[in-house]
Each structure stands twice: as C-alpha cells, then as structure tokens.
Amino acid sequence: MKSASKKLRPIWFDRDSETVKVIDQRLLPHEFVIVDMKTPDDVVTIIKEMYVRGAPLIGVTAAYGVYLAALHAETDEYLMRECEKLKAARPTAVNLAWAVDRVLAEVMKQKSRVEKIETALKEADNIAEFEVENCRKIGEYGLEIVREISRRKQGNTVNILTHCNAGWLACVEYGTATAPMYAAYDDGIDIHVWVDETRPLNQGARLTAWELGKYGIRHTVITDNAGGHLMQHGMVDMVIVGTDRTTCTGDVANKIGTYLKALAAKDNGVPFYVALPSSTFDWTLRDGLREIPIEERNPDEVRYVQGQVAGSRLQGAGGKLQVAQILVSPESSPAANYAFDVTPARLVTGFITERGICKATEADIKRLFPEKL
Amino acid sequence: MKSASKKLRPIWFDRDSETVKVIDQRLLPHEFVIVDMKTPDDVVTIIKEMYVRGAPLIGVTAAYGVYLAALHAETDEYLMRECEKLKAARPTAVNLAWAVDRVLAEVMKQKSRVEKIETALKEADNIAEFEVENCRKIGEYGLEIVREISRRKQGNTVNILTHCNAGWLACVEYGTATAPMYAAYDDGIDIHVWVDETRPLNQGARLTAWELGKYGIRHTVITDNAGGHLMQHGMVDMVIVGTDRTTCTGDVANKIGTYLKALAAKDNGVPFYVALPSSTFDWTLRDGLREIPIEERNPDEVRYVQGQVAGSRLQGAGGKLQVAQILVSPESSPAANYAFDVTPARLVTGFITERGICKATEADIKRLFPEKL
Numbered sequence: 142m143k144s145a146s147k148k149l150r151p152i153w154f155d156r157d158s159e160t161v162k163v164i165d166q167r168l169l170p171h172e173f174v175i176v177d178m179k180t181p182d183d184v185v186t187i188i189k190e191m192y193v194r195g196a197p198l199i200g201v202t203a204a205y206g207v208y209l210a211a212l213h214a215e216t217d218e219y220l221m222r223e224c225e226k227l228k229a230a231r232p233t234a235v236n237l238a239w240a241v242d243r244v245l246a247e248v249m250k251q252k253s254r255v256e257k258i259e260t261a262l263k264e265a266d267n268i269a270e271f272e273v274e275n276c277r278k279i280g281e282y283g284l285e286i287v288r289e290i291s292r293r294k295q296g297n298t299v300n301i302l303t304h305c306n307a308g309w310l311a312c313v314e315y316g317t318a319t320a321p322m323y324a325a326y327d328d329g330i331d332i333h334v335w336v337d338e339t340r341p342l343n344q345g346a347r348l349t350a351w352e353l354g355k356y357g358i359r360h361t362v363i364t365d366n367a368g369g370h371l372m373q374h375g376m377v378d379m380v381i382v383g384t385d386r387t388t389c390t391g392d393v394a395n396k397i398g399t400y401l402k403a404l405a406a407k408d409n410g411v412p413f414y415v416a417l418p419s420s421t422f423d424w425t426l427r428d429g430l431r432e433i434p435i436e437e438r439n440p441d442e443v444r445y446v447q448g449q450v451a452g453s454r455l456q457g458a459g460g461k462l463q464v465a466q467i468l469v470s471p472e473s474s475p476a477a478n479y480a481f482d483v484t485p486a487r488l489v490t491g492f493i494t495e496r497g498i499c500k501a502t503e504a505d506i507k508r509l510f511p512e513k514l
Numbered sequence: 515m516k517s518a519s520k521k522l523r524p525i526w527f528d529r530d531s532e533t534v535k536v537i538d539q540r541l542l543p544h545e546f547v548i549v550d551m552k553t554p555d556d557v558v559t560i561i562k563e564m565y566v567r568g569a570p571l572i573g574v575t576a577a578y579g580v581y582l583a584a585l586h587a588e589t590d591e592y593l594m595r596e597c598e599k600l601k602a603a604r605p606t607a608v609n610l611a612w613a614v615d616r617v618l619a620e621v622m623k624q625k626s627r628v629e630k631i632e633t634a635l636k637e638a639d640n641i642a643e644f645e646v647e648n649c650r651k652i653g654e655y656g657l658e659i660v661r662e663i664s665r666r667k668q669g670n671t672v673n674i675l676t677h678c679n680a681g682w683l684a685c686v687e688y689g690t691a692t693a694p695m696y697a698a699y700d701d702g703i704d705i706h707v708w709v710d711e712t713r714p715l716n717q718g719a720r721l722t723a724w725e726l727g728k729y730g731i732r733h734t735v736i737t738d739n740a741g742g743h744l745m746q747h748g749m750v751d752m753v754i755v756g757t758d759r760t761t762c763t764g765d766v767a768n769k770i771g772t773y774l775k776a777l778a779a780k781d782n783g784v785p786f787y788v789a790l791p792s793s794t795f796d797w798t799l800r801d802g803l804r805e806i807p808i809e810e811r812n813p814d815e816v817r818y819v820q821g822q823v824a825g826s827r828l829q830g831a832g833g834k835l836q837v838a839q840i841l842v843s844p845e846s847s848p849a850a851n852y853a854f855d856v857t858p859a860r861l862v863t864g865f866i867t868e869r870g871i872c873k874a875t876e877a878d879i880k881r882l883f884p885e886k887l
Binding site: 170336338339340343347350351354360361362363364365366367368369370371373374396397398400401404405408430435443446448449450451465466467468469470471472473474475476477478479481482 | 543544708709711712713714716719720723724727733734735736737738739740741742743744746747769770771773774775777778781803808816817818819820821822823824838839840841842843844846847848849850851852854855856
C-alpha cells in the first residue's frame with residue numbers, strides 16, 4: 142500500500158505518553174484531527190460517538206480499550222466491568238465483543254498487574270496486525286475477481302460500486318471492501334469506483350471518496366438512490382461491500398441501504414460480493430433478519446447534515462474553515478434512524494475472506510472455516 | 515382540503531400586475547418566498563432552476579409561460595420559438611410539452627393578438643383547474659385502497675411510504691401520490707407516512723414533510739436507504755409514488771431511487787402504487803428503460819446539501835435565519851447526478867388515475883383510456 146495507508150493508520154499506540162491515538166473520522170474530509178484515549182471511558186465514547194467506525198477498527202479500538210482498562214484496574218472486578226461497558230458501546234458490531242473477549246482471556250491468564258497490562262497491550266497489537274494481514278489477503282483474493290472481469294471486458298474500465306466505508310479507515314490497513322480495489326489498482330487494472338454517499342452520516346462521500354482520492358483511484362460520488370439506475374444501464378460490473386455482522390448461513394448485516402443495492406444487483410445480474418475477515422462471522426446466528434439487532438441511532442443524524450460551509454476556505458489556505466450542521470427537514474418533523482439492514486444470503490454472490498472466496502451458503506462457508514461450524 | 519392547499523397554491527395569476535406568481539420551492543421549508551414571472555424567459559429559468567418541480571406543476575407553469583409569450587409576441591414566429599424554449603427546459607417531464615402544445619393549439623386558432631392573449635390565459639387556467647380535478651379524483655380512487663388496508667388491519671395505523679414530493683406543491687391542489695393520503699386522513703383513517711428524504715435535493719424531507727405536517731398528518735422522515743429495512747419488518751403497508759413520465763406499457767420514470775423501493779416492495783409483498791393524471795402517460799413510448807431520456811443534472815447538487823444552519827433562529831422569532839450550502843464530499847472528488855430512474859412495469863402493483871385504478875399492463879391501461887391506444 143502507498144502513502145495513504147502504509148504511513149497512516151486510523152489507530153496507533155503511543156508508547157511515550159501511554160495513550161492510544163485515533164483519527165477523529167467525524168470531521169473528515171474537511172478537518173484532520175487526532176484524539177487521545179487515556180481511559181476505557183474515553184474508548185466507549187469514541188466508539189459510541191463514532192469517532193471510529195467500521196467493524197474491524199471498532200474491534201481493534203475496543204482491544205486497546207481493554208489495555209487501558211488493565212492499566213487502570215486495581216481489581217479484576219473493575220476490569221470485567223469496564224470490558225462489559227466496552228462490549229455494550231455498539232450493539233451490532235460483532236468484532237467488538239470478539240476483540241474484548243480475546244484480549245481479556247489472555248489478560249486473565251496472567252497473575253501480576255504488570256503482566257496483565259503488558260499482555261493486554263501485546264494482544265491488542267496482535268489483533269491490529271491480524272486485521273492488517275486479513276485485509277491484505279482479502280485484497281489478494283478479491284483481485285482475482287476484478288482481474289477476471291477486466292479480462293472479460295478486454296481491459297476496459299471495471300466499474301465497482303461500494304456502499305459506506307469499508308476502507309482502511311474502517312480497518313487498520315487496506316480495508317475490506319476496498320482491499321480488492323487497492324490491489325487491482327496496484328496491479329495496473331483500469332478501475333473506477335461508484336461511491337454511494339451513504340446517508341445519514343455520509344461515510345461514502347466523506348471517507349471512501351477521501352481514501353480513494355488520496356490513493357489516486359478514479360471514483361465518482363453518487364446518491365444512495367442512483368445505484369439501481371446505473372446497474373440497469375450496465376454501468377456497474379460488480380458490487381463490493383463490507384459487513385458488521387454475518388450469520389453462518391450467509392445473511393449480511395451492513396450499513397442501512399445495502400439490502401436495496403443487493404436487490405438491484407440481483408435484478409440486473411451484477412455480482413454482489415461481501416468482503417470480510419472471518420471475525421465478522423457470528424457463528425451462533427442462523428437467521429439474520431430475526432436475530433441481528435438493528436441499532437436505532439439519534440434521529441438528528443437524519444435531520445441534520447454536516448459539511449463545510451460553501452465559500453469557507455481550507456485551513457491550509459490561511460482562511461477559516463467552517464464545518465457546520467444544517468437542518469434539512471422542517472423543525473417539527475420527526476425522523477427515524479435505523480443504522481443497518483440485513484441482506485439475505487440469497488442475494489449475495491459470494492464472500493471474500495482471508496481464506497479465499499466462498500458462496501453465501503452454510504456449506505460453502507463451512508468449507509473455508511471447518512473448525513468453526 | 516384544508517388551509518394548506520385550499521387557500522394556497524404553488525402557482526397563480528395576478529390579474530392586476532399581469533404576472534404569474536409561484537412559490538420558490540428551493541427555499542422551503544426554511545423560507546417562504548414568492549417569485550414573479552413576467553416573461554417566458556422567467557418561466558424557463560423557474561422550471562430549469564427548479565423553483566417549481568413536479569410533473570403537473572411544470573405543465574401548468576409552462577402553460578402560463580405560453581400566455582406570457584403571447585403577451586410579448588409581436589409575431590407568431592416569436593411565439594413558436596418561445597414555446598420551443600419552454601418545451602426544452604426539462605427533458606423528462608412529458609406534461610411540459612403536453613401543456614405547451616395544448617395552449618399553443620388553442621392560441622393559433624385565434625386571429626387577433628388580444629384574442630390570442632386571452633385564449634392563452636384561459637387555456638392555462640383551464641389546465642390548472644383540470645389538474646386540480648384530476649388530483650381530487652386520484653384521491654378518491656386511492657382512498658378505496660387505503661380504506662381496504664385499514665379494514666384488513668382492523669383500524670390499526672396504515673403505514674404508507676412515499677418517495678420525493680408528489681404533493682400539492684408538485685401539482686396545484688391535493689397532489690398525486692399524496693391525494694390518497696389527504697383523502698384518507700379526511701376520512702378519519704389512521705395513517706402514518708414514511709417520507710423518503712429523496713437525495714440529492716431532499717424534496718421529501720423538505721417539501722413532503724412540510725406539506726404533511728401543515729395538514730396534521732403523522733409522518734416520519736427517513737433516509738432513502740431505510741425503506742427496504744422497514745418493508746422487511748412489516749412496517750410499510752403500501753408505497754405510493756408519483757411519476758414524471760409513464761409508458762403505455764406501464765414503465766414508470768420517477769425520481770432517482772424509485773426503482774430501488776419498487777424492488778424492495780416486490781421482495782416483501784408490499785403493494786407499490788403509482789398515482790398519476792393521464793397527461794403523464796406518454797402514449798408513444800413502449801420501453802421505458804430504452805426510450806425515456808434521463809436528465810443528468812449539476813453534480814454539485816450531490817456534493818452540496820442545503821439547509822438551515824443549526825442554531826440560526828427562525829425569522830418569525832426575530833433572529834436571522836441562515837440557509838447555507840455545505841460541501842459533504844472532498845473538494846476534489848467528482849460526483850454524478852442522474853435525476854430519474856425507470857421502474858419496470860413488472861414491479862408496479864397498479865396505477866391510480868383520474869379514471870380509476872388499473873394494472874401496469876398495456877391492456878389494463880387501455881381499458882381505462884381506450885381512446886388513447
């Protein structure tokens with residue numbers, strides 16, 4: 142990976158100050174702010190208020206949260222309680238509980254406080270590197286699919302549509318849904334990415350567009366309404382999205398609106414892939430629609446939109462940058478804000494995982510992960 | 515209809531000043547501004563820049579445009595040329611050409627300039643009243659469907675989802691998609707409306723929510739991404755949308771994103787209705803996907819969002835209201851802005867027209883409009 146991800150990560154540990162540092166993704170692409178996390182409460186806030194988002198990064202952030210909890214823990218009871226709080230910060234993200242439990246299990250094997258702290262840090266670092274390696278492999282496997290489409294199109298542009306941000310900002314490096322894009326670009330394949338803006342929080346328009354632009358990948362921002370039309374007219378060759386939680390039967394919980402794109406892909410014969418590290422599978426769930434709880438967030442995220450006030454200059458240019466919230470709907474109109482939806486397995490062409498590609502069926506998932514099922 | 519639409523229309527002729535007046539819908543719901551049109555060029559601007567929008571209202575506005583052209587016409591050549599400019603102002607709206615041609619045909623039957631002017635005005639008024647009557651009837655027929663669902667639900671709330679604004683602001687009174695909602699509300703049926711915000715211009719969040727709120731109808735603003743999830747969970751009993759152009763075979767061009775909602779409705783067994791006056795049928799087209807040109811608008815409509823700056827006070831409260839444009843995506847990221855999409859007839863449950871309800875098939879459309887096919 143080039144500058145955008147090799148040199149910069151969305152989270153890192155600063156040994157000198159014993160703090161964990163994250164990019165505040167709420168202000169991107171207009172402002173670039175780094176925030177310190179010193180306590181597990183800081184971590185809960187940072188996850189809950191979405192300074193960080195994306196399943197793998199939430200897991201890594203929570204893992205460092207266990208380290209900060211260990212750092213402040215006088216007793217095991219305190220540590221346990223803080224871990225529970227961490228796990229409750231966002232209900233849909235399965236990686237969160239997975240990461241917390243994994244670090245905690247290692248910590249509890251240790252006797253002394255110092256050993257516990259050191260183990261927590263080491264295990265959080267391990268999880269971060271583990272995610273990097275997973276994403277690198279997802280990129281390698283996904284590259285094969287993009288290469289095949291490019292071959293079939295005789296080298297003409299491969300148009301990939303993505304929803305939300307499952308890029309390196311959501312992971313640690315490479316990203317999940319974006320990993321095949323970065324790999325294809327590095328391989329010299331001519332690609333262009335349709336970026337769903339992804340209301341209400343516009344993670345596509347704000348983060349995916351920023352990431353791809355920094356890396357030099359051609360892309361176009363579209364409204365969430367546009368993808369169906371593009372697919373009807375042969376302007377999308379494949380869809381790749383991430384996921385926050387996927388059942389062992391292949392049902393995919395992802396950012397609200399993913400289901401609509403999957404329906405359009407099916408209706409137009411466009412391959413619809415979900416890229417995920419296996420930590421995102423929830424091996425205990427079989428029926429995504431019934432069993433995956435869908436987080437309802439603050440309706441003001443729908444009523445208000447955040448952006449840079451037109452005409453306000455960029456900081457670098459010496460002017461004052463104004464990032465503002467504007468109200469779109471009438472003051473008195475209520476709104477609802479369901480954060481995720483579930484795409485049934487029947488609409489998914491395949492999963493791109495760190496172990497390879499499989500169909501969205503229990504049998505084929507089992508083929509790749511026999512030890513899990 | 516109550517205050518919101520009986521007393522106020524989105525367009526009217528002011529005899530004293532010989533001007534046509536319209537509500538500038540670009541600033542709603544934050545500011546209420548009335549704009550004068552004195553020349554056909556004013557009318558072209560007002561249609562092109564979307565001070566007015568919605569198929570029936572565009573037709574009525576263009577009809578008054580022919581009157582203003584007649585008022586200034588020294589020659590028939592001038593009149594013809596201005597009419598061509600009016601027809602080119604928005605390519606998708608079939609009512610536009612229909613209304614211009616209808617007024618022009620009547621005008622050309624007259625000899626003197628005075629007769630031509632009087633005839634143009636009378637015919638524009640006729641078209642306005644004709645649209646009102648059409649919408650009233652659409653409401654009556656649509657009411658039957660809502661009443662039947664309410665009966666089946668034993669009086670429990672009927673949840674209706676709509677996309678964009680096909681309300682009285684888009685028509686003259688009642689609206690098309692909203693006419694059954696107003697009729698059902700007046701009839702005492704318990705209804706609640708899910709209002710798609712409808713990016714990029716947010717006509718749902720800004721206009722439909724404003725209209726329904728003024729009338730007292732319970733409604734909730736949602737992102738365009740949310741409808742599929744709601745339908746999966748039984749939270750939508752029917753969808754009603756408008757259309758800008760519908761083929762004689764039942765393919766429906768409407769605001770971008772309509773197709774995605776139709777797919778979700780089909781996938782979940784939710785009835786999907788399109789409400790339209792028959793002037794919106796394009797009797798010459800048979801294949802919506804191939805034959806209906808889709809307008810591409812300025813990409814900045816996607817990149818920027820307009821709203822009221824949070825904290826700026828309402829005008830009535832004595833403070834200064836700030837309506838601002840904010841940039842959501844990175845400055846350097848391009849965007850694309852397809853304004854409409856086409857929903858194939860196979861996804862449409864039925865049409866609600868001024869002559870009654872029919873299926874989305876050529877045969878059933880022909881049953882209602884035998885003289886057209």
